[in-house]
Amino acid sequence: MLSLSDTTAVVSALRTAGCVFAEDEAELILATARTPEELATMVDRRASGQPLEHVLGWAEFHGLRVLVEPGVFVPRRRTEFLVDQGLAQVPGASVVVDLCCGSGAVGAALAAALGDIELHAADIDPAAVDCARRNIAPYGGHAHAGDLFEALPAALRGRVGILAANVPYVPTGEVGLLPAEARDHEPLVALDGGGDGLDVLRRVAADAPRWLAPGGCVLVETSERQAEVAVETFARAGLRTRLAVSEELYANVVIGVRDQVVQADQVV
Structure with missing residues (x-):
């Protein structure tokens, strides 16, 4: 022993x-x-x-x-860069959403830095939602189960200051190449991003403007080779878009900002 x-x-x-x-x-x-x-x-x-x-x-x-409980996606240290970018973009955010939240680490980190905010976290995996609920409880956060924006209360539309969406972005054909720790012990839904890895990112980009407050931002992590297409996807959604890169953390974060007022028929 x-x-x-x-x-x-x-x-x-x-x-x-x-x-x-x-x-x-x-x-x-x-x-x-x-x-x-x-x-x-x-x-x-x-x-x-x-x-x-x-x-x-x-x-x-x-x-x-x-x-972090068994079967739940493990937060990566490189994703700390996404948190920092959100805080820099909207330092006065009062409403934060952690979409594809996994353990809720991103939402908890944003809440810890911002102070008294309205925090929501959502994931399609019930195990992740249960874990996130525990991590965001100290900040008065609310955890929701469901598919992307469908999980969120409708009252959040047009009010979100920071929308952090740590979407899966591994191409389906490359999931088998991941380290065994991820491949065998983390949920596939948190890893597999579809044919080119950007399926979920496209869905987030398409709907994000309806949920963001004027000046609010959506942030998504992606890989270096996917970054150009991801930026174009955000721009086509009507967001002012830029790419932030940390060579130290090997992190690429696409940031989309809602500058214009969305038409009324888009936010109802």
Whole structure:
């Protein structure tokens, strides 16, 4: 039985299983486990290929410790760049929506930075909605289950200051090439973006102007090779569009801003 003080044995077990950052992961697991039995279970789960965040039950994201349950998409550190771009674009946002929310990490991070706001999170996966509900509860957030905008209260139309939509963008034919941690342990609906990876992005772009307040923005993460088409898609939807890139985080975020007042028949 592993001991809560036996760092060497934990590191060895993780390294044998192929964990590249065995020392760092061992430190986190040892700090989280409460009993030798729990430690052994956690090490076994990680050695079998489960994501570290699922093993720990949490992930670090934008200075927060976000709860992450098995079967729920793990928030990526590069998505912190999307949060920062939203805060820079609309620093006074009072209504925030986290669409395709997964664990609700993006919404929670935005709420933590903005303060007293109206926060909504939505996802088509009930497990994700349950997890998000727990993460946004400290900010008075509301979690909704459903397909994109269909999940949201109609009263939000024309009022959203920041619409963060961390849509799936892996092309269907490339899902099988993802690391096993994602491919085998995260929901397919959170990964598969259709033939070219942009199916969900197109749907978000088409409807976003109806939900944004004047000056509000929609932000979507995408890959470098998809960025040009994604920008064009946002522009065709009538949004003032730009691409923000972080080479350090390998992050590409398309930002669309609603500048013009949407016609009344579009917001009812």
